Amino acid sequence: MARRPTPDHVSLTVRVPRGHEGFWRIIRDLDAAGPWTVGTVAERTNAAxxxxxxxxxxxAKAGICTVVEERPSAFKPVKVYRLTERPMLAPRLRRDGTRCKPTGxxxxxxxxxxxxxxxxxxxxxxxxxDEVAIDPVAAKAYIKMLAKAGYLVAMAQERSNTPVxxxxxxxxxxxxxxxLVMRTKLVWDQNEGRVVGEPRLEEARS
Structure with a gap:
């Protein structure tokens, strides 16, 4: 049986959740114009x-936003918020409002x-x-993925026992x-909102 030809280029669509970083960008934009609600944030994202x-x-638990008004509704009052802090990066918070350690x-x-x-x-x-130690193996893997995506360039040819x-x-x-190096082995640029580099697709084995 003849094998099905493999196209040189494969179109890959990746659905990436907006996540906390996406929510934060929306909240910052809304707050610049005035008060906002959870509903108005949700309207601008594909998240639940x-x-x-x-x-x-x-x-709110971290004190980064505060309720300034409660609007009546058919079910329960809708809380209206304003920010008390406006950092550029999304605050990474636990459910109790305490701040998370930075990721590797x-x-x-x-x-x-x-x-x-x-x-x-x-x-x-x-x-x-002092909080988070980076394993050299993890650093090597991160560099490898960034190099494949085109972020890094080698300054010299690789030699045995000599790190590039x-x-x-x-x-x-x-x-x-x-x-972010995704589990699908893609690199997602959070700043530009796109996949960077060529995704490598492997045929599944039965």
Whole structure:
């Protein structure tokens, strides 16, 4: 039986949840114009109303937003909010309003932007903090995915037992949010809202 031809290019559509970062951008935009509700935030995202409400409750418990009014409705009063703080990056909060530790990818991306060039051991060292230590294996894997996506360029040919020195391309220093390596082995740029690099599709084996 003849094998089905494999196209050179495959169109891949990825549905990426807006998440807390997306909610925060919407909230900041709405708050710049005046008071807002959970419903008005949910109208601008593809997430469920409950997911938006959960994040807003975290913001309220952290004191980052506050209720300024309660509007009557058929079921229960609708809370109207205003921000008390306006950080650029979305606050990462637990359900009780306490702040989460930064992720390893956040720390590695911040270190890359500060260093400009680094080997994976250097990146692991620079990105480690008292709260979160970065394993060199994790740094090597993150660098590998960013290099495949076109963020990094090797400064020299790879040699055995000598880590490659990588440079962050100025054109790919897209912003403070770390490019996320997804479970599907894609790199998602949170700053530009797009997949960066060529996704590698593998045929499933029976």
């Amino acid at each position: 109303l409950a997911s938006v409400g959960d994040y807003v409750r975290r913001l 990818q956040e720390q590695m991306w911040r270190a890359l932007r500060n260093l400009g060039t680094a080997t994976y051991p250097e990146l692991a060292l620079a990105a480690s903090t 020195l990588w440079r962050l391309k100025p054109s790919m220093n897209t912003g403070p949010l770390p490019p």
